[in-house]
Amino acid sequence: AQSVAQPEDQVNVAEGNPLTVKCTYSVSGNPYLFWYVQYPNRGLQFLLKYITGDNLVKGSYGFEAEFNKSQTSFHLKKPSALVSDSALYFCAVRDRAGGSYIPTFGRGTSLIVHP
Amino acid sequence: GAGVSQSPSNKVTEKGKDVELRCDPISGHTALYWYRQSLGQGLEFLIYFQGNSAPDKSGLPSDRFSAERTGGSVSTLTIQRTQQEDSAVYLCASSLGGTSGTVYEQYFGPGTRLTVT
Numbered sequence: 001a002q003s004v005a006q007p008e009d010q011v012n013v014a015e016g017n018p019l020t021v022k023c024t025y026s027v028s029g030n031p032y033l034f035w036y037v038q039y040p041n042r043g044l045q046f047l048l049k050y051i052t053g054d055n056l057v058k059g060s061y062g063f064e065a066e067f068n069k070s071q072t073s074f075h076l077k078k079p080s081a082l083v084s085d086s087a088l089y090f091c092a093v094r095d096r097a098g099g100s101y102i103p104t105f106g107r108g109t110s111l112i113v114h115p
Numbered sequence: 116g117a118g119v120s121q122s123p124s125n126k127v128t129e130k131g132k133d134v135e136l137r138c139d140p141i142s143g144h145t146a147l148y149w150y151r152q153s154l155g156q157g158l159e160f161l162i163y164f165q166g167n168s169a170p171d172k173s174g175l176p177s178d179r180f181s182a183e184r185t186g187g188s189v190s191t192l193t194i195q196r197t198q199q200e201d202s203a204v205y206l207c208a209s210s211l212g213g214t215s216g217t218v219y220e221q222y223f224g225p226g227t228r229l230t231v232t
Contacts, residue, residue, distance in 0.1 A: 032218050043119070043206055043223030044158075051218050090158065094218070101146065101212075102171065103221075107157035 002027045002095040006106035013081045014114050021076040021089050021109045023065075029097025033074040035065055038088040038108070047089075050074060061085070081113045117141065119224035121207050127230045128197055136192040136227045140209030147184055148221065149192050152204040161205075164190065197231045204228050 003026045013019045025031055032051055036044040048059025055067040065076045076089060088110050092103040120139045128134050140147050149161040160174035164184045175181070179197075184190040194201055208221040 034220060036221075036223075041225070043225045044208075044221075046220040046222070049218065049220055101165065102148070102160055102163050102174075104160070105150075105158040 002031075002093050002100075002104045004091050004093045004104055004106040006089075006091055006109045008109050009107075010110045010112065012112045012114065015083050016080050019078050019081040019085070019111065019113070021091075021111060023074045023076065023091030023106060024072050025074060025091075025093040026072065027093060027095040027097070029095050031074075032094040032096060032103075033065070033067060034092040034094075034103060035059065035063070035074075035076050036090045036092065036105075037061075038090065040087075044090060047076070081111075083113050083115055086111055086113045119207055119209055119222050121205075121224035121227050123227060124225065125228045125230075127232060130199060130231055131196055133193065133195045134197055134229065136194075136205050136207075136229070138190045138192070138207030138209075138224060140188065140190070140207070141222055142188075144209035144211055144222070145187065146210045146212060146219075147190050148208045148210075149182055149190070150206045150208065152206055152226070158206065161192070194229075197229075199231050202229055202231045 005024045034049045035047040038044045050057045050067045058064045088108045091106045094103040122137045145166045147164040150158040162182045163171040179195045182192045204226040206226045208223045210219040210221045212219040
């Protein structure tokens with residue numbers, strides 16, 4: 001079975017400060033990990049993914065995420081937040097084992113960047 | 116280029132009526148997913164289509180829900196005898212692939228907001 005947790009419903013950060021949105025996962029094998037962003041009244045947009053290799057993954061809009069196998073985490077980060085980054089962020093996991101092509105999504109974290 | 120489109124964008128229906136939601140995936144995408152998004156509940160997987168294979172219906176919450184995909188392209192999600200708890204945003208996503216060893220991201224449509232009164 002695969003599952004993902006986003007422990008924070010909301011994250012508040014001041015513009016210009018670094019931001020972190022947390023994600024932890026559980027899989028029986030090794031994971032494929034994804035981050036998506038959802039702006040109001042829009043569908044989800046892909047930000048980045050981890051498949052294999054370098055633990056630090058860089059994605060769209062200056063976001064990056066670090067895969068940590070020992071902590072089963074894949075936290076999303078950005079060095080300097082923008083007000084326009086305010087949105088709902090979803091982490092997703094897919095277990096390599098079992099052959100499923102269906103990712104499991106977290107409940108989402110609302111990021112609010114204050115001017 | 117054209118993304119995933121869904122129609123209608125909003126649907127208000129009376130309890131007990133049937134509704135059909137449509138999804139047009141990105142051309143060439145062989146995989147198609149339906150999800151349901153309720154406030155504070157994240158994305159709930161409903162059904163997955165891959166090419167000509169039998170769909171994975173493991174997420175459908177009841178036999179009132181069904182979906183089909185014609186010609187490997189357009190998909191329709193049908194909810195029969197709607198209930199108030201069916202009110203949610205229904206999202207469709209498509210992606211390339213489904214072959215082993217390749218991992219593709221999903222492209223989502225804007226969703227259909229369903230309200231059952």
